[in-house]
Amino acid sequence: MKFDINFFKTLLPENLQNLEIEYFDEIDSTNSYLLYRKEFSDKILVIADYQTLGRGRFNRKWYSNPSENLMFSIGLKNINVSDLQKFSFITPLSVQEAMEENLNLNLNIKWPNDLIVDNKKVCGILIETQIQNSEKAKVIVGIGINVNQTHFQYEIKDRTTSLKLLLNQEINREILLSKILDLFFKYTNLISVDFETIYQKYKSKCFGIGQKVSVLFGDKIYIGILSDINRNGELELLTENTKLSFNSGEITIIKE
Structure with missing residues (x-):
């Protein structure tokens, strides 16, 4: 209809x-x-x-x-x-x-x-x-x-x-x-x-905060803990070595 x-x-x-x-x-x-x-x-x-x-x-x-x-x-x-x-x-x-x-x-x-x-x-x-x-x-x-x-x-x-x-x-x-x-x-x-x-x-209501995720950004994949979505709308990823911020990308939960 x-x-x-x-x-x-x-x-x-x-x-x-x-x-x-x-x-x-x-x-x-x-x-x-x-x-x-x-x-x-x-x-x-x-x-x-x-x-x-x-x-x-x-x-x-x-x-x-x-x-x-x-x-x-x-x-x-x-x-x-x-x-x-x-x-x-x-x-x-x-x-x-x-x-x-x-x-x-x-x-x-x-x-x-x-x-x-x-x-x-x-x-x-x-x-x-x-x-x-x-x-x-x-x-x-x-x-x-x-x-x-x-x-x-x-x-x-x-x-x-x-x-x-x-x-x-x-x-x-x-x-x-x-x-x-x-x-x-x-x-x-x-x-x-x-x-x-x-x-x-x-x-x-956000999916994945505090969980281990992969982030596809461009042609690279980054793995870490999704620590936050900041007030600028950026995803913050805590890796073994540093904290990264992304303004776009695709996330996938990593199940262990």
Whole structure:
């Protein structure tokens, strides 16, 4: 069943009733649309029922069937450059809390931006920015959630799952998206006021802290204890010889 945009709009809280919204049955990429083709004044939500060129970090293809999942991007303008990194905290936290509060499903945040259950990916996030001037920037937050899809491509099926597979029931996409947006914009209003609370909540949901992990960074693999995710969003790895910091990469738990 196609995403019901009219029903979705009735679910938005009062403070989001004036949110600019665009819906597409099909588009190449909601993030690309906002980055390169769409001008907007302040904030906007773009939803697609299907993406032909959906992408994740490192330009990886995002696989998603039509009319089964959530694929959307939030565009914000005039964000303080000093606050840009904070979106890597509030975005996964908003999705995680919406699922926990409304579906009674406890997901973990896998640094930097994935949401997982039993080491299987449910949600991926891609955050892209464009500097407007020395102080302000445009932020595009792309989110893809496996909601009602039950069959996945061979190359990803062993490391991917969906809400329907986890809960054994169909999930209302319109309600879930409205809950995520409510939390996202509440946290957006807090990033310059009470970031410490956001940071501590994020860390409490993070996967792997205190465990032995491997970090794939570029073409090298580093092994050590994941000691922290710092306030700049960097992973801190304690090796036998030193402490390293990474601003991107892929982590894997090492079971001994």
